[in-house]
Amino acid sequence: MKALVLESVNTLSLRDYPIEETLGPYDVRIAINACGICGSDVHYYKEGAIGDFIVKEPMILGHEAAGTIIEKGEKVTHLEVGDLVCMEPGVPNMQAHEVLEGNYHLDKDIVFWATPPVHGCLRENVVHPARFCFKLPEGMSAAEGAMMEPLATGIEAAKKARITPGDIALVTGAGTIGSVVALAALAGGCSKVIITDVKQEKLEIIGAYDNVIAVNINSVNMVDFVMKETDGLGADISIEASGSPKVFPDIMNATRRGGTIVMVGMSNDPVPISMPVLQVRGLKIETLFRYTNTFDRAVAFVESGKIDVKPLITKIFTFDQSIEAYAYAAEGHPDTIKVMIEL
Amino acid sequence: MKALVLESVNTLSLRDYPIEETLGPYDVRIAINACGICGSDVHYYKEGAIGDFIVKEPMILGHEAAGTIIEKGEKVTHLEVGDLVCMEPGVPNMQAHEVLEGNYHLDKDIVFWATPPVHGCLRENVVHPARFCFKLPEGMSAAEGAMMEPLATGIEAAKKARITPGDIALVTGAGTIGSVVALAALAGGCSKVIITDVKQEKLEIIGAYDNVIAVNINSVNMVDFVMKETDGLGADISIEASGSPKVFPDIMNATRRGGTIVMVGMSNDPVPISMPVLQVRGLKIETLFRYTNTFDRAVAFVESGKIDVKPLITKIFTFDQSIEAYAYAAEGHPDTIKVMIEL
């Protein structure tokens, strides 16, 4: 079938790729309708690796997708052929310890799209377990559906932060992940969110939402700003979504005594943390790796109108333009949040 | 000073009442501008007692209030004369065990307005610790400020429910408390709220809010309705705000396996609970008694626009009409949520 294949570092082809998938009794086959480009996709494209995950063979990219069910296994009851669904891209080994402990995302053998050596889903169709597919409500587009994957990450961050209703959140980083984190934190119980970045165009997109205060920390001191907005107490929760170690120690000093910092961004360099500051302020650090059980919640928030992801889809390409789309995404336009491919 | 005095059961007078309060260094004196009528006020008025709390001497009523600071103690730094504030009506004994444990609301010696033998605040002015007073933002009225007390209860219920972002809540009872609980649950992270009652007029008021589904259980089976709205799983959290033991066992059967029921309503009659149902469904019961640290959060939600309490203020009287206001409240009009007195 036709697929976007990463042949080797920096080399993509949109070509026929021989792949045959058997439909199990609990599976569905989905014709892909939309697939977003994630930072990790771009990373594999430009670098060929993320940490220990190294692309050694040609690999189909893409893991943020939505599509239409074209075939279903005999034991699938909650979905029908013709349903538009979004998909959770990781499938754990159900024999893993972590599954019974409620941490299926931590199974080290999880099979996750577009993580070598596992193929992604930017192709004509894909077979997937039905229980990791989520029906989209009437009126929601496939492109919005493809946004459920990053939004599921945002909701996981909000979940890990254990928001107390009315909390004020600080989010560092206003790219796709920072933006969905901000929206999830608001929908998930915060009264307002302060979001920081150094790229003004990105800040303007997320700053246009109600109750989001976008701050360019090129010109404003983050700690001072947060303190002013919080009566000198600091943010109840802080969520790091920039991946830059430079936000430390400011993020610690901007967080309220007894508060929580959630680490979403992945920095390759070690983050130097001053333990006495963490300790005297009574802070804790939660970390995030993908998600568990948040896709249905992402869909519910969009259906309710509490979250609108459409303003974050800033550029749309066709399947035939996939290589161009990746090139565009790799250029890192400051006014671009999510680059979407529609099939 | 002029005050609304409950002289004895069924007998109110609006009269001068000799009361002199000294202003301590951490106190403020507040001229009352608005005071709502709570179910407990009406209960003391009509019955003279709630459980062990018995009105034996004339007592000033009222504990849901907002007003203007007219004098401040020398050590008060975060408030100024002229500020419009709402007030948390209970002041714990700071020597109590429960204070250091973070449960100041459970101090058995807490001094709480209009709980015999402690006078309420439906009077010209009152002295109160500054730390239990919360400045209202620009544009918020005193009547809205007086709504912060019930809303603080709603937020406490949402807090106790430990909402996971995107939860669906069931709220039983659509009076003032059920209504603020519903709004707090939505602002506090739920994607939608199903609220039930048997009074259609009340349901229409709260049902007019976004993402609130109001159900008259005179004509609809609650368990069936909730199951249909939740893909057969049940409400993630259920909050009982009707005070009627009759909602059991339906509320248990309408709650998702592993979910939480928060008991806000106070039923005088024991509630017969089937333990096997609770156990097999893996439910837990949280209880609510007033609030801790939620007034600032109530104010923040109103300031952000995430909660609008104005539609719940369905009837306003002047201070001179106080007795009439209480009579009206005691009649229990189905189209009335909150009766407010403005001074």
Add this chain to the structure above:
Amino acid sequence: MKALVLESVNTLSLRDYPIEETLGPYDVRIAINACGICGSDVHYYKEGAIGDFIVKEPMILGHEAAGTIIEKGEKVTHLEVGDLVCMEPGVPNMQAHEVLEGNYHLDKDIVFWATPPVHGCLRENVVHPARFCFKLPEGMSAAEGAMMEPLATGIEAAKKARITPGDIALVTGAGTIGSVVALAALAGGCSKVIITDVKQEKLEIIGAYDNVIAVNINSVNMVDFVMKETDGLGADISIEASGSPKVFPDIMNATRRGGTIVMVGMSNDPVPISMPVLQVRGLKIETLFRYTNTFDRAVAFVESGKIDVKPLITKIFTFDQSIEAYAYAAEGHPDTIKVMIEL
């Protein structure tokens, strides 16, 4: 194979029962060496039903067991033929929602030994998923191993109570479950446990352990006693293991403000609960249904010496004496905690 079969109410036979089980790749076959008699076994024997679970066909009894692996599936890596293991008797449907949520015990389709129509394991051998089998350490007997099932329940209760180190626990009921709950609460972080019952013989068995204070509430007022032992504050956590609704409201009044009550005992009659008492004391109720991920912890506590289950095995029968053993168990001897059958 030879098995203890409940033919119909009150009728047991120890006979050959045709049962053939295929060994899957992740399974082991276990020769049973010891099997305890649980209250539920006796209940099916004498009444033929527990709630909706009705014995309609002959059913093999027994679910508290340990045995020796005699065959293993090809994918089993952590166990070997010859290993002595205990077994978690419930196997969830891994497709259930509740599994991915970490609540596999709440799957309504869970297959649990000796719960109609599922056969139990009081028979020569049984096939079971290896991941629900737990290797016993050197020196631990099969009879002790069979005690891991009730102890796993005790540990689940301790887990649900969320013990803060040094808590004082109240446990109501000193049968097998109350006793293992008491031991699990102590090993799990309590500084002492007060356990109550009306049967003096049972109290003497559990009261012989260090830091267990056994109280006969036939002659002592429970609330007064607990208050005296806790400086007037009440038990930090209370665990109900008697199944008698009569312990209410005393158990609520004996629990510290802000504390937790865990409901382990299953009362068929509804328990009348006074909500104002629960609310004013700020109590919460957790419920228990079986266990998740506690068998390895039960084994670890016995291996460490922190829990000794041997004094609770008060009567041992051979497999050939199984019918006699059940008759003995059904008689309810006050000096008997666990009746064990060794094969």
Add this chain to the structure above:
Amino acid sequence: MKALVLESVNTLSLRDYPIEETLGPYDVRIAINACGICGSDVHYYKEGAIGDFIVKEPMILGHEAAGTIIEKGEKVTHLEVGDLVCMEPGVPNMQAHEVLEGNYHLDKDIVFWATPPVHGCLRENVVHPARFCFKLPEGMSAAEGAMMEPLATGIEAAKKARITPGDIALVTGAGTIGSVVALAALAGGCSKVIITDVKQEKLEIIGAYDNVIAVNINSVNMVDFVMKETDGLGADISIEASGSPKVFPDIMNATRRGGTIVMVGMSNDPVPISMPVLQVRGLKIETLFRYTNTFDRAVAFVESGKIDVKPLITKIFTFDQSIEAYAYAAEGHPDTIKVMIEL
């Protein structure tokens, strides 16, 4: 009164120091009977400062103490003259936000013994709020009572770790704090504790306790050892009590996926943390700063026999030998855990 005074860096005198303390209604006056030497005392003695806390005036040292009540305020009801008590050394400002939030230890204005400019308690007597004094049970010595302060820290660490009954803990560092952390983790619910250090003498003292496995990481690889002891899963909780950044990243790799690391040790140098490792393993970091509400729990554990602190008191001096005691403590003998001064 006679007191051990830090005159300036490296200069101690045991001399009369003029200090007059008024007894308030909720206070007691305590004749000090024993006072341990803490690492922070030694640090002020040798360096004159810890971070921002700088000794500018002569300051009395000591904050780990027990003594006999010699006078009590009129409102003190739970203590009597003659009672032997231990004391929690920090007194928060009850007006602080953090108090009502249950985080009184995070009040930045807390008055804490022997933290400049506040005097310590290594002197004849001291006045202290009764609610921060805890009566010692019959048979417990003043020296044991003085150990309640470090043990309270150990219990706070166990509390922050939120132990699930049966957890296996890793504790890095076997000094006083590491040792009490290990004992608190065991008493607080762990089945066993692996403790590491590079000083063999210290390891032998703590390794002599039941269920403590002491490992010298000079000769053993910590990660390998922990994996072998935990069936390849890692420690459920890890508590860092060495203050050395060198334990990272090993401590992360030795912690079970989904586990918790509690940071107790205070390293002056920033700790370089690899976020991807934390994230992929799903770890969270809790931090510890002193304690809240743990002294009564420390006393209860010693009273119950679940914790024995006597083996940790490795060297005792008289009050007259105080300067010698400090010199000895400052030398850092590898076979010394706690140096105690008896008055």
